[in-house]
Amino acid sequence: MSINPIVTPIHAQSLSFNHVDSAEVLVAQYGAPLMVLDCDVVRQQYRALQQALPNVDLHYALKPLPHPAVVSALLAEGAYFDLATNGEVDLVNSVGVPSDRTIQTHPIKRVSDIQYALEYGCCVFVVDNINEIDKFVAFKDDVELLVRVSFPNADVLADLSKKFGCKPEHAVALINHAHNLGIRVKGLSFHVGSQTRSGDKYATAISRCADIIEQVTEAGLPALNTLDIGGGFPVQYTADVLPINIFCAPIRDALAQLPDTVRVIAEPGRFIVAPAVTNIASVMGQAERNGKTWYYLDDGIYGSFSGLMFDEAKYQTTSVKQSDELFPAVLAGPTCDSIDVISENIMLPKLNNGDLIVSTMMGAYCSCTATDFNFFKRAEMVVVNEHAFSESAVSA
Template sequence: MAIAHSVLDFQSYSTDALNAEKIQLIESSVAQFGAPLLLLDCDAIRQQYRALQQALPTVTLHFALKPLPHPAVVRTLMAEGACFDLATTGEVELVQQLGVEPERTIHTHPIKRDSDIREALAYGTRVFVVDNLNELEKFRRYCDEVELLVRLSFRNSEAFADLSKKFGCSIEQAMMIITMAKEWNIRIKGLSFHVGSQTANPQKYVDAIHACAALMQQVVEAGLPALSTLDIGGGFPVSYNSKVMPIELFCQPINAALKTLPETMQVLAEPGRFIVAPAMTSIASVMGSAERDGQIWYYLDDGIYGSFIGLIFDDAKYPLHTLKHSSEYFASVLSGPTCDSIDVIAENILLPRLDNGDLVIAKMMGAYTSATATDFNFFKRAHTVVLNEEVVDQERLLG
C-alpha cells in the first residue's frame, strides 16, 4: 500500500518558497554533512513559542517533549522561560540532564508504573495526572509529595487524533476520583483535558473549559477542597499543505472562556506540535530512478520508515520542494529507500526531471519525524543539524 496524493499544481512543489539564502544553506549543509538531513532552526522555535505566548497571555505554557525531544529544543525553550510537560522516565532524564528546574515541569501521562512515579519524584516533579481510581491508588504512598490533576475526556471526532478515546474520564468518574482522593489524603490540584491533535475548531476548547468550570463548582458544592488549576492541553493547529486559522484568532474564544474562571485560577497548556512543526526542514537526495506505469519513480535516501513516518500515522502532508527549475514536468513518485513497497512518500505529483544526487526538500518537519523515525533495513536516520541556537546567549547579553 502507498500513501497516495492527487496530482497537484507544481507551484506547491516549486522553489518559490525557498529563497536564495535558504537554498545556499541547504546546499552547504549537504556538502558538509551529506544527506539525508534535518535542519533544526531554533529561531523558528522561539517565534512559535512567543506567538502562542502572546495569543494566550494568561496561560503558562508547558512544552510537550513528545513530538521533538531534542536537547537544542529544550535549551532554547529554557532560555525563553518555558515550562515542560513530561510523560515518561526518559523525558524526565532528558530535562534533568539539561538542567531544567523540576518546578518548571509537570508529568501528564495518565497511566504510570510505580517506577515512573518514583523517578519523577526523585527529580523533583510534583504535579501528576490521573484519570481512574486504579491510578489514584498508586499515589497513596506518595500523598505527602504530590498534587494531582484529574484528566477529563472530551471526545472530538473532528481532530486527527482523538486523544480522549484512550485517556480521560467522565464528569461522574471525576467526582468519584476527587471524593476518594480526600479519603486517601491525596491533594487534587485541578483538572486537565486534551481536545485532540490538530484541532481546527477552538469551540472544542471553549466547551471543555465551561464543562470544567461547572465541575469545579460541583466540587465546592459537595464540600470537597476547591480546585485551583486547569490544564487545557495541546492540539493547537499548524499549517501543512492546507491553511489553518492564525493562532491569535484561534485563541480569542479560548481567552474569552478563560476569563469566566476565577481570577485566582492557574491555567496551563501543553503545546507540542505547534512549537516545533515549523522548525525543521528535511533534505533528502535522489538515490536512483526508474519508469513504472507511466510515472518516474525517484528513490530517496529518506522515507516512510525514516523522517516521513508521520505520513503513516500523523495528519501531516509535508510541503515538498526541489531545487530545479524546468519548463517541463512529469508525473512522478517519491519513494523511500527501503525494500518495503509501503515506503512511498508521494504519488502522482508533477516534478521536473531529477538526476541522481538531486535534492528534495520537505518543510514543516519538526513534529513526530525524527522522534518516531526507525532504522529499518539498517538505513540510518537523518542527521539533525542545529541552526541559530547560539542566538539565545547573544539576545540575553544584548537585553
C-alpha cells in the same frame, strides 16, 4: 534516547532553507539525509502561542521532538515542560530544567515512574481513574494531582479522549476518592485532540471544567486552583488552518469566565516544533514506471517520513532544482519494502541522481519515530540558531 549530542560549530547566518545553496552547502558538509532544526522558528512559535494565550503557562510537551536544543531554547524563553516518561525526565534534567517547571502528565504510570519523577523533583501528576489514584497513597505527602477529563472530539487528527480521561460526571467522585486517601487534587486537565480544527472545542471543555470546579467547592472538597487545557493547537500544514490568534479567540473568551484563583496551563507540542524542521534528502536512483518517473530517496517512510503512516500530517515537498517544465513523479524511500512511498502524485522537474528534495513542516513526530529499518541510517539532525544571535551547532 541520547541526551549527550555531539556538537560541531557551523555558521547560521549563511543558511536559509528556502535557498538552493543552503541545502547544497549542508549536504556537502554533512551528507544526506538531514533534518535541519531551526531554533529561531521554535522561539517564534512559542512567542506566537504565548501572545494568543496570554496568562497561560505553556508547558512544552516533549513527545513530538524530544531534542536538547529545543528544550534549551524554550527554557531561555521562560517555558515550562510537560513530561510523560522517564526518558523525558532524563532529557530535561540533563539540560538543567528546574523540576518545579515540570509536570508529569501520562495518565497511566508504573509506581517506579512516579518514584523516578519524584527523585528529579517533579511532583505534579495526572490521573484519570481510581486504580491510578491508589498508586499515590505511598507518596501522598509529596504529590499533587490533576484529574484528566475526557471530551471526545471527532473533528480532529487524533482524538486523545478515546484512550484517556474520565467522564465529566465522574470527576467529582474521583476527587473525593483521592481526598479520602489524603491525596491533594489541585485541578483538572483535558486534551481535545491533536491538530484540532476549532478553538470552540476548547471553549466547551473549559466551560464544563468550570462547572466541575464549582461542584467540587459545593461538595465541601478543597478548592481546585489549576486547569490544564492540554495541547492540540494546529499548525498550517494546509492553507485552511486558522492563524493561531484567531483560533484561540474562543479559548480566551472561555478562560475569561474562570475564577481569578485558577491558574491555567497548556501543553503545546506540535505547534511549537512542526514548522521548525526541514528535511533534505537526495535522489539515490530513478526508474520509469507507468508514465511516471520514480525517484528513490535516501529517506522515506521508515525514516523521517514515518508520520505519513500514522500522523496524517501534510509536509510541503519540493526539489532544490527549479524548472518551468514539470512532470508527474513518484517519491519513494530507500528500503526494500513496497509500502515505502512518500508521494505518488507530485510534479517535479527532471532530476538527476544526487539532486536534492526539500520537505518542510517536519518537526513533529518525524525524527522521533524514525527507525533504522533495513539498516538505512536515519537522518542526522543539524541544529541552527541554537543560541539566539550566536553560532549554530550540529548534533547527531
